[in-house]
Amino acid sequence: MSAISGRAFEQAPKHYRRFAGPWTYLFLLPAVALFVVFIAYPIVWVLSESFFSEGNDRTSTFVGLDTYLSVLADPVFWIVVRNMLLWGLITVPVQMIIGGTIAYFIERHTDAWRGFFRTMFFLPVVTSVSVISLVWVQIYAPYYGIAQQYLSYFGIEMASSPIGDPSTAIFALIVVNIWQWTGFSMLMYVAGIANLPTEVLDAARVDGARGLRLAWSVIIPMLSPVTKSLLLLGVIGTLQTFPIVQLMTTGGPNHASEVFGTYVFRTSFVLGDTGRGATISVIVLLLALILSVVQIVYFGANLSPSSRKEESA
């Protein structure tokens, strides 16, 4: 970290700093204050709370790593881990592939309709997730839902609602997530494709790369910054999955679709076990940090399409 800032100082023209008196540190203050109070302090709090257990007489006793061990021994925790793995491994690539394909055809093969397609495919992202969840409960419903009705035309029979069956619940929720967030991947790829340098594409075309071949060997590699940022956002997004699951199954039936969000919510607010809730929070936090750091080390930092700068900073 100090190396980064050190280099930036050398690059920074001296006079910029001169026209900034000490009072200019006030520019930084509000953001830092928000960070300390609402991000850093809560993190420190869950960390310390996770080592204590609240007794019957409302006194806290230091229990060390006991709560961690008991969480790790909880079968529900491992269901959550499995569900989160499935969630991330399915939603992120599927959203990328569908969103990227749609973006490719919109950007490369439409003109007059481009704005219309870009807007329409993004609409699920801006539709309130609590509304979406209830609509999909209705779609999945047995007898009067349209899913069982229309899928039966294709020979797929659904005897009960897929969110009511422990073996299918998580997949049924994943479908909803994919439906909602594919538009986001689409728009990110739209931005990436629209900004591809035309010279490179023309050169590739002169070399005889057309259609699929152009897409596969020129466009996809050049879009890797977008893919990396979608991956990073996808991992964090997966770990904070909550509304869809809470509203459609509340983690059921019998914990089959439990995710970290509902697990934290149930433990902390329904069961009121603060120490255990804090411990799970810390585990989620650690997972997020580890996964993000691993990605940043392997792929470089790419948090937005505009952040390619970060890599060189």
Next chain:
Amino acid sequence: MRRRHHPTANRVIIHVVLLLVLALWMIPEVYMLSIGLRTPEQAFDATLFAWPLTFSNFITVIRDNPLPMFFLNSLIVTLSTVALVVAISSLFAFACAVLNLRGSLTLYATLLTTLMVPLASLVLPLAILLKTFGWVNTYAGLVFPYAALGVPFAVVVLKAFMEDSPKELFEAARVDGCNAWQTYWHVALPLVRPALVFVGIWQFISTWNEFFLALIILTRDEVKTLTIVPMQYSGLYMANPGALFAILTLIALPLILLYVVVQRAFVRGLLAGAVKG
């Protein structure tokens, strides 16, 4: 100008396929509206469309429920958050990108760790913190945490834009005797306007639809935002899907309409951001 060599038939096929995929993709949205427009007799029909249409569900739910109140709550929370995020993040980005304050990049790197923190791990401590502040069931209880979570992304975008702005303009402002605040206000902010708009729109969308913290902090009806009321209506209108889906449509509509209006500016900001690399 490009793609002259593409046969027209090919383009027509691509448009038709895109429209078909879109039609498929829009089924849940259409279904929502369609159930809202049904009479009680058709409400449980397992079809996407049902005739005839009736607006009576919409009239009933608008008459019987304080939807404008929830809408206003959402609007207050969202607009306050957007204003706070835009102001605070642009100040911070300016101090990093233009003023190059000593230590600002270390603070920037620290701030960025927020982007790796899932809200799921923060709700419990935030709930307890906000209880200590006496901010449960207040707008402030949502606005400040949302702003804290939103600022880092906004800073990333704004900092990149400011770094790409012509340095001579800042230099000229300094020579003309502008102090840091005047340079920020009269030079930096107008320069990065597309980025401010982009950041503002994205913050608006994510704040308007945030569910987890709102569910925990807002328990009294008078302060509830639009995103957390569908749950209670799904119980209230369990036997009357027409009314339930009318109300869901009304809850989803404001943000959809807003996005359609601002999408051009939003995409422009996104495209401009991607050029930066």
